[in-house]
Structures are given as C-alpha cells and as structure tokens.
Amino acid sequence: MSATRTFGDYGGRYVPETLIPALDELEQAWTSLRDDASFQAELEELRNSYAGRPTPITLAPRFAPGQRVYLKREDLMHTGAHKLNNALGQVLIAQRLGKRRIIAETGAGQHGVATATVCARFGLECIVYMGSEDIRRQAPNVERMGLLGAEVRPVDFGTRTLKEATSEAIRDWIANVETTHYVIGSCVGPAPYPELVRELQRVIGREAREQFLAAEGRLPEAVVACVGGGSNAIGMFYDFIGDDGVRLIGVEAAGAASLGSGRGGVLHGARSSLLADADGQIMDAHSISAGLDYPGVGPEHAWLRDTGRAEYVACTDDEAVAAFHRLCETEGIVPALESSHALARALDCGDELVLVCLSGRGDKDLAEVLRREHE
C-alpha cells in the first residue's frame, strides 16, 4: 500500500464506489513499478531519447538585472511543457495494467497534447475533455491534439473550463473504468494520483537542484513556480523540501488563488483548499491563463502551506502579461502565460539567487495576448 493517501487533513478518496477498485489497482501497480528496474529504465530511456531530458537551466541576466535568476527550461521539452513527464509515466503504467483506452482533461491544452503525444507514440486510443471556453482561447493546442489522432470532446456547461473538463473526464472514467486509464494532468484527484503525479514530476527539481549546484556552487535562496493544480510546482519543490534555507514560493493567479483565499472543501475526489463558498459549493475561478484557471489545488500544496514549508502568493493577469513580454524582449524566450506568473514574482521576491520553473512555452498564448492588447 502507498504511504500517503492523505497529506495532513487533505487528500483522500472522495469518489463513487465504482472507481475504488481501479484506484486500488493503480496504487498497487505504482507501488511495485516505482521500485521496478525495468520500468524505471524504460521511463528513463523515453525521457532521454524521446522527451529531450534533461532540460537545461538558463541564467536570465537581462530579464532580472541585479539578481541571478535561473530558468528551469521545461519549455524545451518535447510538446513544450512539463506535462509530458507525467503523461509518459502514466501511459507506461496504463500499458502494464492492460488499459488501451486513455482519457484526460485539459485546460491550457498542454496536458491534452502531452497525453495525445504519448498515445500516438504507443498506438492507444485517446480522448481529451476540454472546456469550450478553453477550446476558444487555446486553439493551436486543439489543432495539435487532432493532428496527433486524439478526439477532443468539448465540455459546454458551467464555467466551460478546466473544472468541468475534469468532472466530465471523471464521469467517463466511472462509465468505462474497466477498459480505461484516466491520465489526470495535475497533482489533484483521489489517491494515489497526487502522489503519483508528484513522483513523475520530481525529475524537474531533481535535475534543477544538481544543475543549480553545479552553476553556482550553492543552493538557490528561493525556488519559484506557478500553481494551478500545482504539478510543476510540486515536482520542482519536492527535492528542496529538506533544504531548510531554500524558500519555496508558489504563485497563483489572483483570480484563482485556491491557497491564498480558499477554504477546505472537496472537489474531484480529494479534500483540499478550494475556492468555495460557506456551503461548500465550488466557485468560479478567473485567470487569463487557462492552465491556472481552476478553483482547486493539489492536496499536498495545501499541506505545505499549512505547515509553513512553502509560501503561496498571487499574481494578477496584468502582471503576468508584463512578465511574459519582458522575458520575450530581454531573453528571447516566449514563456507560457502560466509560467509568466512565476516569472513576475521571481523579480520581486526579495532574493538574489532564484530558480524559476519555466513550466512551458508560450506559442499557444500568442493569440490570447494579442487579442487582449487589441481590445
């Protein structure tokens, strides 16, 4: 059995009974595969020869004069974001479980693209649930998923964004659980998903910690990452948790600050800190960044906040867009709007030696940024 079904008062399994045997099966598979040499070797080989790992760190002196800010370049990985780390690992697990139908939810489209990519690589059926509002604002990724052979199913109720897409993916899983693996895209959902996704994303922080030590001869003063569901942040933070002198700073969209202004509640199978009202009804999030536009967050982040080990701050849409332009103009790197939230707070966190997770590239966001500026 897995060690962590809960993180303090958070996490757990709040799902219909129908899914419990599949979650048990996944937990058992993961428990054996995480220590299985052949599985780890296959994953490592795919990370290196297919995904393009390790990704470098890049010093950004013109972006942050007066500081030494390094960017962990997850934008350079195949498909353009950290999401592939998780999709690769989960699809390998699904194959071991004999599941040949893969479903996923997506917000910005990066997780959908990553999952569609791996399914194409292994010849698996792939269905991606995506809110119709996100389909509108992330059109290039919708086209990419189509090219990769995935079916994108629009979700046209509620907020028409990531929250409803996730609910529909879970409903699909309930109906097709015996043939289907649900590749959840962030460190959310019922146990064992938050732990599984964290372990598959830990490669970010493990590499970055070594690379930073090699470059600077010491650890950073602060590690900064954006937080929607929180998978790039938990992957980046995890290997620094034991380094007491290193600040861990998660940056939420100001209109989707589940940690900064949320309360305890249950959504999508786990208890966490959520944007919810006093009755436990989930409220709408608002962010220019589709990947952060989510009223929940991974339960481990809620626990890291409560224990004080990590701090969570907010960034407005305007601040994120300003940081987006600044990185384009000063370093020749187009960041995802999600990652731009982390960039903005890296500049004013007060520390000199800073490591930022540049979780994805911003090609998908060009139309949205330009549209906003022409309005």
Next chain:
Amino acid sequence: MKTLVVYLMAMPDTPALAEAAVEAGADMIELGFPFSDPLADGPLIRRAGERALAAGMRTARCLEVLAETRARVDVPLMPMTYASIFDAYGWAELERDARAAGATSLIVPDLPADVHPELRRVQLVAPTSTEERLRLAADATDGWLYLVTVTGTTGARAELAPTLAPLASRARAVTDLPLYAGFGISRGEHARAAAELTDGVVVGSAAVEAAEQGAAALAALVTELRAGLDDET
C-alpha cells in the same frame, strides 16, 4: 411488496411533489441537496442541481424543505448530497440537523464506505465492487444497500443493465438487508425486471424529469413504476 424509492431535487415545491409521489405509490423519498460538481450524476440531475442552486437551494434552505416534506409524508426520507456539502457544514452537524428535520438516513455518493465511517448512511455498491468491499459496505450500511446497476453515472438507459444480476447475487450472498437497485431505471418494465433480482428500485433522473412537468406527470410516472413492481410481485 417491492419498494419504490423516488428521487427529487430539493426545490421550494418539492414537499408537494413528494406528497403526490407517495400518494401514487412511492415508498421512500430521496431528496437531493444540490452540489455544484456532482460527479456521480449524469446531465439530467446535474442540470436540475444547477437550477436548484440558481433558485437559492443552499444547505439551510434544503433542510427547511426536508422538514416541510416530513410534515406532509410519513415515509422514509433520505437526503442525498456530496461530501463537500458535509465538509463545509460539519459532518456531525449536518447529520444531526438532517435527522432533526426528519431524515431517516443519508446517501453520499462520493463517500466510499471506508471514508467517514462514523456517518450512518445508506452505502452504495457497484458492479466493480470486490467481495471485500461488498462486505464492508453491507456491514456498514444503514437499513438497506444501494446497488448501482451500471458502471456509470445517473441517467435513463434504454434497458436494464446486465451487470445488475451478478451484482445482486453477490450482494445477496453477504447480507440479508434489503437490496434496492438504482441508476438507469426509468420505466415500469425496468422496475419489473430489476425487482425480479432485488427488493426494490430507486428512480432518479426520470422522476426529476417528470417532476419538472408538475405533480400530475410525476404521479403518472410513479403509478407506472408501481404497476411494474407490483406486476412482478
């Protein structure tokens, strides 16, 4: 006599609808307290929940509707709602206040039997449930066991799911408590077929749809379901 459980979404007019359903032959009423993100529900009940929330049916108001329903009918009443509603209100507090308002038991579809075991409630089992989990749910359940006929969410299906028969026989092997089948049962012929395998049925989406057309439509559906059940008996 087989048991007919009718689900209604809590709305201001639900007490009158419940009374009509009971007069037409319903033996129990399941009362939905709406939640913004109902994972176990298909489109029909999800949309009914959205309308209920838009009409202001928050937890306190739902408890009032429960009490008003209790004043009109004397059959068992079971609020059905999601974990987030309990988490916000307080698990023990909502159980206490629901029972004080007339609830006979509770149903929480996103709460497996081993989570919050202290909350007395009707447990659900599914075609995917293992023998171990069937036994766990049967031992913990409050009064009867809810057999989810399909691997899927709530909502009408053309035919009764073939997964019910093996589930019913596996459940019968672990408990003597009544077994009521729900999810996908919308017509008299479904009720009759399900009742050959179980002690009763739960009708949700079809009842919600009928209730939206008024008490007469709901009574007509309940009469048809009742006839289907009694025909089998």
